[in-house]
Amino acid sequence: MKPSWLWIAGIAALAWLARGLALPVFLAMAFAYLLSPIVAWADARAIRRSVAVGALFAVIIAVLLAAGLLLGPRMVIEASALVDGLPALASQIDTRLDGAVRELVEAAPVFRRVLHEGGGWANRFVLDRAPRDPSDLFEHAGHLFLLAILVPFFAFFLLRDLPRIVTAAMDRLPPQHVETSVAVWRELNGVIGRYIRGVVLDGLVVGVLAALGLWALRIPYPLLLGAFAGAANVVPFLGPLLSAAAAGLVVLLTPGQGLAGVVRVAVLFLAIKVLDDTIIQPYTIGRSVHLHPALLLGSVVVGNHALGVLGMIVAVPAATVLQETVRLLLEHRRVLARRPLRSDAGRLSG
């Protein structure tokens, strides 16, 4: 066995052993991509990375504390009200949904099969993934706490040490790979960075618009539902539907809102979606993703099958990376097929 294969086997074994760290590392990378323009700004002013990243994290902690003090009490009140009313809400949902399904099936028996399948899908997707007993709930809370610690921790070191890691990797790279392989990595790095920053900014704008709209329509829990809409927006196609459905459900269970309220919420979320697709996304995500809608949908479905919700989130950047890699390889072949120009001789070298 060649030593290089031993190295690859060793790294693969280590990666397998540390697979539990994949999610925090992935989220830390996304977080680092998000913050990298600010660190680059400090780099351009020749400020040491450790100082810039340390100051940035201090500012983030201060902003989170301030946001927690300002919005926290309101969020806690909304969350507590929701949790307190959860058993009553659940029975209300059951009763009203059963009634609605009965009415629908009586009016149009053809829906019986569709609703049965839809219910099965909802069970698999939502209820089967929900924690079964309190110990599961504590385990989930523990995972979330661990993520909240590990993600910033890894992101800090990624941001601080990345130039050193890149230089060390470049120094070990055979010269013949420096132009082609690293160029592909730089291209993909740019695409992923723009996509992640775009998606987060897009989610932020959509979340704020949803919260403001719901507040204007006097729908309960506007902050929670707005935050959910912003976060769910990361999942293509399904995200906006889920957030609209959640808001619609809250309206349905709110006395005095009725069907008119559901229609108002549907119009609000439709307007946000149209605004997002036509105005917000071109400015936020813009040119970073050029996936065909069919490929976009296909990647989301495959992502869901492979990794669930996380798969749906990473599906678009993964498909974009794949598409860009193929495009760059084809471009590379096209350039190789061209004859070299000899017009740039003399003072211009190469």
Place this chain on the structure above:
Amino acid sequence: MLKRGLPRWLEWAMDREQARRAPFLAHSPLFAGLPRRLLGRLATRFLEKAYSAGEVVFHEGDPGRALFVVVEGTVEITQATPRGEHLVRTLGAGDAFGELALLDESRRSRSARVAAPARLLILYKTDFDALMDGEARIAVVVMRNLSRLLAAYARSNPVVVTEPAPGLGAAEPT
């Protein structure tokens, strides 16, 4: 140069490596005329790599995707001729080569080989394009400098374009 950017009491926070790069790049004819702020931004886009003597940076005919600036060491630019390898130029600290890769990704017209152990700064076209998208001034200054270099070469070498235009027959490049 960038020392002036940070007040004296903040000098402990200065990245000396990064502070060294911007003034170094200012001496290159390609980046002459860029203000300090933009030189700082440009400097962050460069990667750095060490080369041993004898290593080839790129071969004639390779697709060009990056510009190189010599930080230390010596690089030889050579061209293959029927009589063997012909030395075109020898480059030292501060010299740039592979400039045309910033214009398009056509194939290299020369080979570059490291003559004495060198450290090179590398700017990929992708990074340069991204920088130009956000900062048109960089595009204007660098493209103007590149045009000057091309014009200077065109004046001293009257036949510039050797690739046959479409429909003009397949003349061999001279």
